[in-house]
Amino acid sequence: MNTTATTTRAASAAAPSPATPKKERRYSASLLITEAVIVLLGLIFLVPFYFLLVNSVKEYGDILSNSSGWPLAFHWNNYVEAWKATDFPMAFLNSLWITVVSNVLLALICAMAAYKMVRRATWFNRILYLGFVAAMVIPFQSIMIPLVQVLSGLDIMNSRTGLIIAYLGFGAPMTVFLFHGFVKSVPIDIEEAGRVDGSTPYGIFFRLVLPLMQPIIATVIILNTLWIWNDYLMPYLILQDPGLRTIPIATYTFFGQYTKQWDLALPALVLGITPVVIFFLAMQKYIIEGVSAGSVKG
Amino acid sequence: MNKKRGSQLIQQLIFVGPTALFFVVIVAVPFFLGLYYSFTSWNGISKHTEWTGLRNYVHIFTKDPSFLNSFWFTAKFTVLGLVLTNLLGFALAYILTRKLFTRNAMRTVFFIPHVIGGLLLGFIWQFIFVRGFASIGQATGWSFFNLSWLGTESTAFWSIVIVFVWQNAGYLMVIYISALNNVPKGLLEAAKVDGAGRWQVLKNVTIPLVMPAVTVCLFLSISWSFKLFDLNLSLTKGGPFKATESVALNIYNEAYTLSRYGMGSAKAIIFFVIVAIISMIQVWATKRKEVQV
Numbered sequence: 001m002n003t004t005a006t007t008t009r010a011a012s013a014a015a016p017s018p019a020t021p022k023k024e025r026r027y028s029a030s031l032l033i034t035e036a037v038i039v040l041l042g043l044i045f046l047v048p049f050y051f052l053l054v055n056s057v058k059e060y061g062d063i064l065s066n067s068s069g070w071p072l073a074f075h076w077n078n079y080v081e082a083w084k085a086t087d088f089p090m091a092f093l094n095s096l097w098i099t100v101v102s103n104v105l106l107a108l109i110c111a112m113a114a115y116k117m118v119r120r121a122t123w124f125n126r127i128l129y130l131g132f133v134a135a136m137v138i139p140f141q142s143i144m145i146p147l148v149q150v151l152s153g154l155d156i157m158n159s160r161t162g163l164i165i166a167y168l169g170f171g172a173p174m175t176v177f178l179f180h181g182f183v184k185s186v187p188i189d190i191e192e193a194g195r196v197d198g199s200t201p202y203g204i205f206f207r208l209v210l211p212l213m214q215p216i217i218a219t220v221i222i223l224n225t226l227w228i229w230n231d232y233l234m235p236y237l238i239l240q241d242p243g244l245r246t247i248p249i250a251t252y253t254f255f256g257q258y259t260k261q262w263d264l265a266l267p268a269l270v271l272g273i274t275p276v277v278i279f280f281l282a283m284q285k286y287i288i289e290g291v292s293a294g295s296v297k298g
Numbered sequence: 299m300n301k302k303r304g305s306q307l308i309q310q311l312i313f314v315g316p317t318a319l320f321f322v323v324i325v326a327v328p329f330f331l332g333l334y335y336s337f338t339s340w341n342g343i344s345k346h347t348e349w350t351g352l353r354n355y356v357h358i359f360t361k362d363p364s365f366l367n368s369f370w371f372t373a374k375f376t377v378l379g380l381v382l383t384n385l386l387g388f389a390l391a392y393i394l395t396r397k398l399f400t401r402n403a404m405r406t407v408f409f410i411p412h413v414i415g416g417l418l419l420g421f422i423w424q425f426i427f428v429r430g431f432a433s434i435g436q437a438t439g440w441s442f443f444n445l446s447w448l449g450t451e452s453t454a455f456w457s458i459v460i461v462f463v464w465q466n467a468g469y470l471m472v473i474y475i476s477a478l479n480n481v482p483k484g485l486l487e488a489a490k491v492d493g494a495g496r497w498q499v500l501k502n503v504t505i506p507l508v509m510p511a512v513t514v515c516l517f518l519s520i521s522w523s524f525k526l527f528d529l530n531l532s533l534t535k536g537g538p539f540k541a542t543e544s545v546a547l548n549i550y551n552e553a554y555t556l557s558r559y560g561m562g563s564a565k566a567i568i569f570f571v572i573v574a575i576i577s578m579i580q581v582w583a584t585k586r587k588e589v590q591v
Contacts, residue, residue, distance in 0.1 A: 027397070035398045038390075042400075042407040045464065051430040052422055067433035109316040116313035120306075128318060135325050137577045139525050141549045142570040143324075145342075145559050146331035150323060169324020172317050201309050230415025232528050233550075248417045252532070255421060262425060269422055273414045280413040284406060287413075291469065292476035295514045 056266035063262050082267035091250035098160055099228045102167040103221050106175055111213055114179030132173040148237055163238045167228055175220050182216040222290035229276055247272050336564035342557050354564035365565060368548035379523035382463045384515055387470030395478045408468035420532025423461045451541035454534050458542055470515045477511030513584040520580055524573055545569050
């Protein structure tokens with residue numbers, strides 16, 4: 001025991017000394033040039049944000065005469081006006097409610113459906129699954145015209161409920177597909193153990209399977225959040241009441257009224273992108289992992 | 299026995315029922331209704347719809363230059379969007395899997411544009427093209443920036459391409475990074491020992507091994523660019539003179555601006571068929587190039 005510990009320590013102590021010069025060599029001139037090029041490219045990528053932020057606090061005349069320079073004076077009042085004119089808190093809460101509720105329900109019902117479809121592959125479930133896979137290529141424009149008819153027939157047009165139901169239906173194919181691939185790789189032994197212990201099928205799913213599905217649930221929620229939060233056309237068609245506006249609709253409506261009023265439009269845009277950028281920076285690690293995990297399955 | 303079958307049925311209803319129901323109501327029923335409308339002259343309001351057979355379809359292919367133009371625009375845009383986002387995305391991934399100090403920060407920078415929706419991005423870039431580029435042009439004197447970026451047909455086309463690449467290259471980068479990280483180090487070392495240069499390793503070892511990621515990235519970039527809508531609507535509104543109108547925007551205008559729902563439905567069905575065919579060909583073609591380790 002003691003000897004192994006010393007040998008490992010000796011090995012690890014010995015390792016850095018030959019590795020140090022090697023490491024220095026590894027950060028070579030070519031790597032330095034690469035680093036410089038990528039940082040420069042990164043800065044170019046950020047230029048639009050510079051223009052957006054700097055001009056959002058300028059007076060109208062200052063924007064026109066001096067678009068790329070630093071503001072002559074900071075007009076924070078632009079933000080106050082944009083905040084009021086877009087009714088920002090309302091649009092934010094609408095977006096938040098719709099995104100959260102759609103996400104939770106979509107993940108839950110699709111996880112349940114995909115699980116059952118894998119574990120009980122009857123002819124009905126197999127055909128249904130094929131239907132989901134085929135429907136993944138349907139563009140929204142191909143169903144939007146009759147969808148509005150169907151929703152008004154069900155009397156759920158112009159309501160958050162109607163929009164959420166639309167997301168549950170249109171999001172189902174992709175979500176089921178991702179879950180289906182994952183469930184197939186979950187070993188069945190643990191469920192059989194649960195059955196022997198006397199769990200009901202519902203207990204087996206909620207206590208044993210659902211916790212195991214956590215990584216793919218995270219992926220699904222990330223992909224659906226990016227989609228639902230930023231979606232414009234579906235809420236635009238379904239919600240006509242100004243009080244129900246989401247952030248993209250509020251921004252679009254605002255632009256229609258204040259075309260080229262950049263001193264109001266730019267702060268409105270900054271407000272519009274802030275929540276999702278903060279969300280991304282906070283959840284970055286999970287979002288990046290989720291996107292790559294989703295692509296492997298998709 | 300009967301009790302067991304009953305319980306299976308209830309389970310099926312509880313587990314699969316809700317998803318199946320929402321899918322049928324929101325996707326399947328509207329899809330087939332749309333197929334029906336595409337053979338009618340429905341205007342969206344009247345209860346009375348006249349069955350017109352294939353007339354809408356014949357009209358679209360023979361007397362509707364706007365649809366063919368939007369299709370041509372979308373096709374050109376898709377080819378460029380696909381090539382440029384994938385090249386840039388792969389190049390960024392290739393560079394950002396090297397041991398750089400700024401590696402994680404730069405990954406964040408390139409991914410950020412994707413989290414902002416296309417609609418808001420279009421508006422932001424409208425300002426950049428109208429005001430920002432002009433002021434850079436004044437400062438530098440480079441004529442490139444003094445072009446009327448959204449005002450002429452060819453520059454407006456490139457404007458959308460630029461924004462699209464800026465928005466989506468980072469997303470593909472993330473997928474390529476995870477694929478590059480999964481390439482076994484031993485294989486790369488072995489190739490180097492055998493005397494392969496960096497290009498040869500890239501071409502003969504790395505790229506064949508990341509083909510599954512290429513399949514996914516091509517699929518994503520084709521479907522994003524083919525379904526271009528939000529960005530198109532807020533950046534150029536399809537202008538000038540409908541020169542940058544995507545198929546998705548053309549369908550939208552047909553139905554909601556011109557109130558020709560029957561014709562719009564026919565276009566939507568054609569759009570679906572094209573998207574389906576392209577997706578199948580692309581997945582089939584790149585799947586063949588994937589290798590198993």
